[in-house]
Amino acid sequence: MDKPTVMHPGVKLRHIRAFLEIAAEGGLSSVARAQGISQPALSRTLAELEDLLGQPLFLRQKRRLVLTEGGRLFRRHAALALESLEAGAAALRPGTSGSLRIGVLPTAATRMVPAVMLRFREMRPEILLRVETGPHHHLIRLLRDGGIDLMVGRLPDVSEMPGLSFEHLYEEDVLLVGRRDHPMEARTVTEALKASVLILPPETALIRRPVNDYLASLGLVGIQPAVETVSLAVGRGICLASDALWFISRGVVAEELERGMLIEFQLGARFMSGAVGITRRQSASAPGLAAFEEIARQLAPGMPEAKAG
Structure with missing residues (x-):
């Protein structure tokens, strides 16, 4: 007996890629330029996806598009799904699996990140994890310059956040x-x-x-x-x-x-x-990035949490 399909069969890979890129950039214009299409065409692609899913994925706040609660949930699963497809394609072409570059601050270096890396290794053994340690200002500079794909540690100062996003994991x-x-x-x-x-x-x-x-x-x-x-x-x-x-x-x-x-x-x-979590560039894209983030979310409740004195 065929299993019923939850997602509308009209959802295509182009819809998913466009959605993820818009979510990363927070707008349509830069994504449209990168894809070599007009902004109205990209807007139609997004509208098609929202119609097919049956709910809005973004709210417009001033000049930015901000994910709705449903949009945030769909983004997490869509990113993992796209990574799985890319991993499958990479498996057919040896040598194309790539690496994920992680910056680790001391607060997450002894327990949090090792636990995530071990779980990640089980899920994505084809991806090499490259770890960079050091003080906060060093890792933030590497993150902005593209030297690492994400940073795990405490919430950066508000003055350091333009162009970056932070996902809270635990206190x-x-x-x-x-x-x-x-x-x-x-x-x-x-x-x-x-x-x-x-x-x-x-x-x-x-x-x-x-x-x-x-x-x-x-x-x-x-x-x-x-x-x-x-x-x-x-x-x-x-x-x-x-x-x-x-x-x-x-x-x-x-x-x-x-x-x-x-x-x-x-x-x-x-x-x-204070908050501990993942900081990355808003437009970041790297092999295994979504999988690493999802594993971190799953393991975060077991980390040492803040205690009232």
């Missing part, structure tokens, strides 16, 4: 950690900070501003760190070998906390949390 807090059996464990945070060697994120790190605000709230504006780093290897090494205290994102030290190697000092500051 994560900034912690103050030290070694197990730390001599200041039973003291107040203010007393512990005054009496201990301090490790802070670099001034260029996204989490440095909330850390500075927290220190100011305790009247510790002039307190000086001995080291500035978000490196797990460096920060962990110093903490385990001394009585140093380190402000760092939960995702960086989640495993050390679970194993009891490091302990968390309760800060009691709700504003010390």
Whole structure:
């Protein structure tokens, strides 16, 4: 017995490609120029797709086209479907599978991205994953210049977002950690900070501003760190070998906390949390990009989430 078809048989590949490109660019004119067709012709293609699907996919806001809720849902599945078709075509032509270039910030480097990459490998073994690590400003520059296809980490500053899009995956807090059996464990945070060697994120790190605000709230504006780093290897090494205290994102030290190697000092500051997700160029297109994003969405609920102090 034939399985009933949900999607109208009139939906063609040209409709899907046009829809995805319009969604990426947020408008018709640049897509029409890239495809070498008139804007009215592209508009008709979009209207055909909306008629065939039975609902609008975009809302017009000033000069931009913004996806409706249905449009966002359809975009996710359409992107995965198109990638699957392209993967099938690539499988018939060895050597054309390509690679996906990923920028990874420290907060997602120890648990989030490795988990996504392992799942991705099972689904798309023909695609090479190229990973670039480094500070936020370095990865943002690579993203804008086309050196990487996406970046996984904290939400960039609003001034950095023009031309980029961010998809929220989960919330994560900034912690103050030290070694197990730390001599200041039973003291107040203010007393512990005054009496201990301090490790802070670099001034260029996204989490440095909330850390500075927290220190100011305790009247510790002039307190000086001995080291500035978000490196797990460096920060962990110093903490385990001394009585140093380190402000760092939960995702960086989640495993050390679970194993009891490091302990968390309760800060009691709700504003010390922030969004972690995927940042990419609005017009980005790369082999496996949609599949990587979908896997990240599926695994995000299992990541270390923000906790109220």
